[in-house]
Amino acid sequence: MPVTEDFPRAARLLRPSEFRRVFACRKVRQNRLFRIHLAPPPGPVKAGSARIGLAIARRAVRHAHDRNRIKRTVRESFRRRRGRVLPGDYVVTANPAAATASPTELRAALDHLWQSLELK
Structure with missing residues (x-):
């Protein structure tokens, strides 16, 4: 079955x-806006077996509408790349700079991080 989006x-x-x-x-990839914690998959590896969790702290992003906007952007970015990233579990956290970043900046920062985790 092919991996879908x-x-x-x-x-x-x-x-x-x-x-x-x-x-x-304790494996981490990060940039100015995000930090992605990663771990190998807990069970047998299969195509598209990447999973994501979001931990956007109120301490880092004060307003709920900003946290929700960031979470929507992260979910959408991961959904589009899930079949191409290495199998494993990922937890995305936001840095305080993400609260004031534009949607374009958020997507670009996430794309850069996901590219570093893609299957070769």
Whole structure:
């Protein structure tokens, strides 16, 4: 079955234990706006088995509408690239600069990070 650009429940990290496992791995890619924590997949690897979790802290991004805008942008960016990134679990956190960044800047920063995690 080919990998599609959908975003099913299986493509999301849902449990606190899943987030803890990714943070404990201590592998990180980052730029001015985002930090992506990554961990190898917990089970057998299959195409499109990348999963994402979002941890956008109020301490970093004060206003709820900004946090929601950032989360929508991250989900959309991941949804489009899910089949091309390395299998594994990813948790995306935002830096304070993301709150004032334009949607174009957010997408460009995410695209740069996802490119560093793509299958070769």
